[in-house]
Amino acid sequence: MVRRLVASYLALVALALALFTVPEGIGLVSALRNNQAEVGLREARTVAILLATADAADPDSAAGAELALLTLRSNLEEQTGGRVELLSADGQPALGRPVSDPLGTDISAALQGREAVTRAEQSVLGEPGLQVTVPSKAPDGTTVGAVRLTYPSAPVTAQIRELFGLQLVVALATLGIAAAAAWWLARSMTRPLRLLDSMARSLSQGDFTARTNPLEAGPAETRRVAESMNDAAEQISELIAVKRRFVADASHQLRTPLT
Known part of the structure; x- marks a missing residue:
């Protein structure tokens, strides 16, 4: 992108x-x-x-x-x-x-x-x-x-060539500066997406503690996505915790003899 x-x-x-x-x-x-x-x-x-x-x-x-x-x-x-x-x-x-x-x-x-x-x-x-x-x-x-x-x-032709040479140098310099500015701007614009992508990868690998700071997520649209992903990760984390407690309790009950 x-x-x-x-x-x-x-x-x-x-x-x-x-x-x-x-x-x-x-x-x-x-x-x-x-x-x-x-x-x-x-x-x-x-x-x-x-x-x-x-x-x-x-x-x-x-x-x-x-x-x-x-x-x-x-x-x-x-x-x-x-x-x-x-x-x-x-x-x-x-x-x-x-x-x-x-x-x-x-x-x-x-x-x-x-x-x-x-x-x-x-x-x-x-x-x-x-x-x-x-x-x-x-x-x-x-x-x-x-x-x-x-x-x-010949003298006028030489002036014309010098003129076009100067214009070419200016154009290349402008494109170089524009490329650097465009790269910085593009990286800045896509940073929130990279943060969300990193969080999504962590969640897919089982790290349900991964979160994204909404304040670093860029514009309002991506901030809302970050908040929604944080809420979803929190809910998943709670569900996993409940499941683990249930499994632990069930295992304990199964190991305890009936009286």
Whole structure:
């Protein structure tokens, strides 16, 4: 019975953990991926502004923007392990670097003024990655180019694995604590039954002096059972005593000669 109670408690705890941790884990995974996409969009839009400035007619502004653009591109790639690709309005690579798949749907959408966020199993990095593509627009709203930022998925994947690993450790620790608490509670709940069982075994073996303290018999129901068993044991003990006295008296009478 103890094992059944413990198994029932653990099943309830496991169900509660599943109902809580699984949706939470899914939500956190979605939040991590959405955060990566939002950061990518912000950085891509910043690069797009510099690209539009570098395309300006003012040579001084264009030169400064181009230098800032080269520096930003280098920093982004170094910090994220990703790749920054730039295109002019006619679809040609900007700043002297070739662009992978310049006719892709994301580039076409960006040159038409639309942003695109995609996750590729095989990105330009040679591994799964997040691709963020945005248009580069002049102050008058004209699209003058496109920017594609590709980030490796590995850092986010590592965070997700770490998250699920932490959740697994917490779940196992919770189940361990729940198992200990369930075992103690089950033993406490079944103690009155064990006391009654011990008394019943003693009675079956002929020990009619066995009794159970009702105060230790747990709830009212088992206390009443203990009292009833004590009364029954008392009556049996008295009957046995009467029987023994009768047998003793009869034996004495049989041994005494008649006068």
